[in-house]
Amino acid sequence: MIERRLKALANGPELRAHLLDPHTEAHLEAYAGNIEYGLGTVKMPVGVAGPLRVRGLFAGGDYPLPLATTEAALVASYHRGALAINDAGGCTSVLIDEAVSRAPGFAFPSVRDSGEFVAWVLGQLETMKAVTGQTTRHGELKGMKVTIEGNHVYLILQFHTGDASGQNMVTLAAEAICQFILENSPVTPDYHFVEANLSGDKKASAQSFTSVRGRKVTTEVVLSRQIVEQRLQTTPERMTDYWRFSAMGGVLSGTMGVHGHYANGLAALYIATGQDAACVAESAVGTTRLELTPDGGLYATLTLPNLMLGTVGGGTGLPSQQACLNMMGLAGTGKVRALAEVAGGLILAGELSIIAALSAGHFARAHRKLGRERGQEDTDTSTGQGDQP
Template identity: 40%
Template sequence: GCSRYAQLIGIRHEITANLLFIRFEFSTGDASGHNMATLASDALLGHLLKTIPGISYGSISGNYCTDKKATAINGILGRGKNVVTELLIPQQVVTDVLHTTAAKVVELNIRKNLLGTLLAGGIRSANAHYANMLLGFYLATGQDAANIVEGSQGVTMAEDRDGDLYFSCTLPNLIVGTVGNGKGLGFVETNLTRLGCRADGEPGTNARRLAVIAAATVLCGELSLLAAQTNPGELMRAHLQLERDHTTAKVGA
């Protein structure tokens, strides 16, 4: 009775000593669902306290959710939308546009994203910079930008298919919505409309579309960076050139 859109779809729990941790899972329509899920959880918690003898209140959140933190449980179960993106890039495009080869990207992905992240102690994650793209996308579309913490968990894969490059990014924790807090700003409304996320349809359709576009944005940025890093000095040259142009434009203005 606390929401027209929140639906309880799963319950998971852990018991440690005399403490019970519960993770409620909801579908939340086109909303990202932070407040919706908290309100529903509050109602469920009240019901449990009234009907089950011997238990007492601990907290509305026990960090088993897990909100705005990189955890193994989010990587395993997902939080928000789970999106897999993939594309196959012809060899000529890899050579002429990305200035690299499929073999070089595959080797770099193994050494950097897989082994490098393993050595660093990454949590169910193997990517170069998902957070960069997500932050810009979240700010432009009125999302809770702090959710890029768990959103940046994900796995990049690359395969050399006879010179063509298969490239994929999997993001299990995309928390995005097209309604709710942060969506009333003019530029946000404009951006969501331009992205086709204001269409009529079943609840959740626009949010799913937005999640797919966000994941595609991540894939493009991830591919660009890895391709650049297969060539010594290219990443720094690009930074210096763009920063110098930006500075000149500001001075000239």
């Protein structure tokens, strides 16, 4: 089938050489469940930052950080931040909540019907949990919230999804719950949708900060003045000056949360480890905060409420992506919570490095050195990118 598709394209032979390389061809069966009308694979650079020392509830130790990106200076920047965190003995990263939501919507003739439906459906949670159990061995319905908008009712169903990111899992469970409702509700809806766009799926939303989608992680580190000056080449005062300035900039521009560049590290980690890259849209929401410590050091923390990731399912079992998870020691069951805590540490490393670069006036110079002047080593300490992993 792939050969027929390639022959039908004008540049088929050239495409074959680039997309259907021998390794890909030998592992075609592994990709069958992840792509339709396949032609092969796209290769992109993968670098490694760290290892990063993480002290968490589920993650404990030093973790290499595989990052797939085409943006020069990115891996070097995250590596520099990781080294600063390691100098301080590591970061504390804690998983504080987890759930994946799906939000079916039901339309009724009137708001009175909506109210009658809600009065009934609120008493059906235990039955809905049993219905969910018939669709998956790994997920469970955790809870339900209800929003009424006139004659429309939204059910925000929150699921535990085991070690999977769980997008498909919760969709199938929500579909089964909808069918149960249609068959048993005392008020018949005019129509319904399995997802009515209130879950925050693959988009930034304000509800992130009062809820959770995926895994919610908070991470912190305290850097001494010496570490900031020697490793990050700036001062705690100037970094907090920049944080205040950028926080107000975020308010003025109307961003969801306040941070520097969560999407950079998350996209690179997601692609390297087989996550759904589109989930960066919701995962890259959160808050970074910097403060001076009483002894003149730097306290840095961030909270990521929407980390949509997994260590099983989706693209995590593909050859290259599985290799990257194995590199971290985080492949397979029982590892997703640790991966979420490591992701928090990775993003904190990136925030520290970019804020330091902007504070010290090195931001443009680092990109010029590593992004334009090709062929030079990525160990130039004048841009703060020294000490290769």
